Amino acid sequence: MVKLSDFQYHLPMKFTHPTFLGLALGFFCTSVSVHASSLDNFIRNRMELFDITPYQTQSLEQTDEFQSKMRLGRMLFMDTNLSGNRNISCMVCHHPMRGTSDGLPLSQTVDGKGVLKRNSPGLYNVGDKFSTFMFWDGRVHFHPTKKVFTTPEPALNGPTPQAAEIAKAMTSALAAQAIFPLVSHEEMSGKKGENEIADAKTNLEAWDLIIKRITQETNGAGYINLFNRAFPGQPKMNIGHVGEAIATFERYQFQSNTSGFHRYVAGDNSAMTEQEKRGFVVFMDRGRCIACHQGNLLGLNTFFASVGVPSYGAKPFEMDIGRGEINNERFRAFFFKTPSLINVALTAPYFHNGAFSTIREVLNHYNNIEKSLNTYTITDERRKLFPVEVEVRNSQKDLSELFASIEAGFLRNGLGLSSAELDDLEAFLTGALTDPKWDPRGPKSKK
Structure with a gap:
């Protein structure tokens, strides 16, 4: 049994939507020591705080x-x-x-x-x-x-x-x-x-x-x-x-609710591996992913956010400011809808413009967005996916405008996750959130 007595975690209150907005802006409660008897007990307490409940799909009518x-x-x-x-x-x-x-x-x-x-x-x-x-x-x-x-x-x-x-x-x-x-x-x-x-x-x-x-x-x-x-x-x-x-x-x-995550939320402690469970803890705590990816679908809600996604497109192009183009909401420039993470391993590439090919690239971006923006390039191999020439908007002015749009202070500062935490988080995202019903790669064994 994995113990948590030696770890530090943030202990937030139970959330309503405005509180989640506070989370997204970086207003987390003070870090305290958590002494939990087991990883499962800790996670289930955390799920209750974040109001993560079993997801019920809609039944097909027979009329x-x-x-x-x-x-x-x-x-x-x-x-x-x-x-x-x-x-x-x-x-x-x-x-x-x-x-x-x-x-x-x-x-x-x-x-x-x-x-x-x-x-x-x-x-x-x-x-x-x-x-x-x-x-x-x-x-x-x-x-x-x-x-x-x-x-x-x-x-x-x-x-x-x-x-x-x-x-x-x-x-x-x-x-x-x-x-x-x-x-x-x-x-x-x-x-x-x-x-x-x-x-x-x-x-x-x-x-x-x-x-x-x-x-x-x-x-x-x-x-x-x-x-x-x-x-x-x-x-x-x-x-x-x-x-x-x-x-x-x-x-x-296209309903999906039989992933390891969904079965775990429904009460099956064996539905996720120990590493996936540790990754779920990172997701809810030090990773702060739950700030935007809320609920039992981990997203697909009314939340829009700017997370500093590199800007690129067919040459020449204007930077895509997302929600900022709608109803003259310029104050929400570079804000995009938060997608659900269910089956995220199957939906590559990632973000509104497919800027990153793998989940690990996404996690590295969040871990240090400033570095990610300054070093982002499109490889020659990836350029073959486009029928036209594409370019990255990475002038100092462009990057400053994009970086300034990130409201969440914890994102601007970088998550600072360790390699082990990134490994665990990646395991949760790629394993626990994948519904075998939709996985063309076939069933995976739990180690």
């Missing part, structure tokens, strides 16, 4: 309406006809065998000749009820109480949206998110002059053309039949129903 909505969502998720040039589907950038992403640092443009400015995020547990912001910058938001949207399309927004029938068909931020890549020239619709969807003058016109295409062509009868069963009583299919069906499929298809 014809729900099952039809799932089938409709699956068809749409895989259908290239939703893209302007009929050459890409949602699954291309969110493939189950690539961690529900595309495995690239920066996703490629629809023609394969360029790159987007961000990494394609994974979909594990993306339909969680607390996930009310979508995209790395949170530009799509659904207020669960007021039942109103905030999106890049004004016609969908507010209590009395212009496109009320579309907004009414969607019940989550996930549903609204699903319809925006369809009208992005870089992601799915293609360049102007290539097809009628790309040539549409407005998003609403483009969405109508997509509905016309999928209901009147080869699979039209199948789509209409499933629509009538999935949305009984609705007179006409619109793009909101497309988003709602895709969201339903993603919400239930």
